[in-house]
Amino acid sequence: MPRRRVLLIxxxxxxxxxxxxxxATWYFVFRDDSPPAPTIGQAAHTAKKNSxxxxxxxxxxxxxxxWSVDTSVxxxxxxxxxxAGYRVQEQLAGIGAxxxxxxxxxxxxxxxxxxxxxxxxxxxVDMTTLRSDRSGRxxxxxxxxxxxxxxxxxxxxxTQPIDLGSVPAPGQRVTVKATGNLTLHGVTxxxxxxxxxxxxxxxxxxxxxxxxxxxxYDIQKPRAAVVLSVEDHGTIELQLFFxxxx
Numbered sequence: 703m704p705r706r707r708v709l710l711i712x713x714x715x716x717x718x719x720x721x722x723x724x725x726a727t728w729y730f731v732f733r734d735d736s737p738p739a740p741t742i743g744q745a746a747h748t749a750k751k752n753s754x755x756x757x758x759x760x761x762x763x764x765x766x767x768x769w770s771v772d773t774s775v776x777x778x779x780x781x782x783x784x785x786a787g788y789r790v791q792e793q794l795a796g797i798g799a800x801x802x803x804x805x806x807x808x809x810x811x812x813x814x815x816x817x818x819x820x821x822x823x824x825x826x827v828d829m830t831t832l833r834s835d836r837s838g839r840x841x842x843x844x845x846x847x848x849x850x851x852x853x854x855x856x857x858x859x860x861t862q863p864i865d866l867g868s869v870p871a872p873g874q875r876v877t878v879k880a881t882g883n884l885t886l887h888g889v890t891x892x893x894x895x896x897x898x899x900x901x902x903x904x905x906x907x908x909x910x911x912x913x914x915x916x917x918x919y920d921i922q923k924p925r926a927a928v929v930l931s932v933e934d935h936g937t938i939e940l941q942l943f944f945x946x947x948x
Contacts, residue, residue, distance in 0.1 A: 736801035736835075737781055739789065740909040740941040742875055742898035748775065748782045749943060753903025765869065769906055769944035771811045771825065776943070778807040784943050785809065786827045786856075788848075790936035804834035804843070805939075813906070813944060818868050823860035823880065825942070830854045846924035848887050857885045858895065875900040889919040906944040913937050
């Protein structure tokens, strides 16, 4: 075989190896594989599959009362369950830009439905069980950033009723803003949390995302050797399922 042809074959193999290696490096190292933000469509689909399908009747009498967070719906392993967490952009040494997402299924709370309004809501999140795709990050936030060792819980409590406009019908999706007090990192601030909700079977599902500035809650950006930079703001995310409890 002529020497020139041999060199062309070798060059082609080397080029192919570099391309494959580059794709593999991107896929396993640089690719941003963070979970997507929760959506009411996906959450409602989960609720529909997991509902016990008792007849709520879509009437005021059937729906009025207290609803409690249900942690038995779906699975936390694929984020089809109840959860709350954060989403923050960061730059990591040797990796580049990544979306840090940490979540916990340890959420408890209630909402009170009164005709066409939600008159009360209180939700508490166990921050000590937040988990992301990096154990180092999870360890750092115990003593840096949101400092879960000092501030183990976060809480939202409604301060004014949410007007739904009409009594929710089965399958109906609504978008509202929940005005209330958010307590995070030991600081309480009044916020308006954008939420989407739907009634599926015997479950009410709620999803939402809220951007916050860390400085508003006295949160200092965490530091670590691998972390080159972290943005000065982040997003609180939640996906909640409620069942009628009273």
